[in-house]
Amino acid sequence: MNKPFSKSLADDGSEPIRILVADDHVTVLEGLVAIIGRQPDMSVVAGAVNGREAVDLWRQHRPDVALLDLRMPLLDGVSAIEEICRQDMGARIIILTTFDSDTDISKAIKAGARGYLLKDAPREELLSCIRKVHTGQTSLAPELVTKLAAGLSSIPLTTRERDVLTLLARGLSNKEIGGSLFISETTVKSHLRSIFTKLNVLSRTEAMAAASQRGLVKL
Incomplete structure (x- = not known):
C-alpha cells in the first residue's frame, strides 16, 4: 500500500499530525487509514503491509507518529521499532495489536514504543493515544499497566x-x-x-x- 497520502492544513491552520500506519491485514490497514484520515488534525502519509516496508517508509517520510502492528511478515513490530530507533531515538511509535501478554508489552516498550494499544480499543482511545504520543507523552492503558506489573x-x-x-x-x-x-x-x-x-x-x-x-x- 505504498502510495502517497496528503491533506491540507488542519482546521486551526496548523500542520496535521503526519502518521505512518503498518498492518499486514489490508482490511485493517484501510480501516485505520480511513478513521485517521477523517480527523482534521491528522494525515496518513504512508501505509505499509509488512515490517520491512514500514521501516523503509518511515525513513522516506519521517512521520510524526508511526502506528505499527506487532505481528507482521518480513520484520515484526518490535524489530521494526528497534531499526527505526537506531536511526532516531526520538521516534514516536505506537504498537496497535491483539496481543496483550506482559512479555509482548515489555518487549515493545524496551524497544522504544511510546504507546501500546489493543485493536479492540474504542476509536476515541486510538485517536487520543496518537495525540498524546505526538506531544511527547506515553500512552499505556491502565489495564495493560496492570497486566505488565503482574508479569514483572x-x-x-x-x-x-x-x-x-x-x-x-x-x-x-x-x-x-x-x-x-x-x-x-x-x-x-x-x-x-x-x-x-x-x-x-x-x-x-x-x-x-x-x-x-x-x-x-x-x-
Whole structure:
C-alpha cells in the first residue's frame, strides 16, 4: 500500500499530525487509514503491509507518529521499532495489536514504543493515544499497566530506590525528593531511570500504577 497520502492544513491552520500506519491485514490497514484520515488534525502519509516496508517508509517520510502492528511478515513490530530507533531515538511509535501478554508489552516498550494499544480499543482511545504520543507523552492503558506489573521479573528495588518511590507517590518533584533525601536532582533522575527499568514502565504515572500493583506503595 505504498502510495502517497496528503491533506491540507488542519482546521486551526496548523500542520496535521503526519502518521505512518503498518498492518499486514489490508482490511485493517484501510480501516485505520480511513478513521485517521477523517480527523482534521491528522494525515496518513504512508501505509505499509509488512515490517520491512514500514521501516523503509518511515525513513522516506519521517512521520510524526508511526502506528505499527506487532505481528507482521518480513520484520515484526518490535524489530521494526528497534531499526527505526537506531536511526532516531526520538521516534514516536505506537504498537496497535491483539496481543496483550506482559512479555509482548515489555518487549515493545524496551524497544522504544511510546504507546501500546489493543485493536479492540474504542476509536476515541486510538485517536487520543496518537495525540498524546505526538506531544511527547506515553500512552499505556491502565489495564495493560496492570497486566505488565503482574508479569514483572522479581528484580528488587534498592533501599534508596524505595525511598525515592515513596516520595514520588507523595507527589514530590525531583528537586523536592533530592532535598528530602539529601541527594542531587541528577542522582534522583538516575534512581528514577533505574526504577522505570525495573518496573518496565515509561513514566511516573505508570511507575505509580505498577508499584501500587506490586504493593510497593499505597496510593
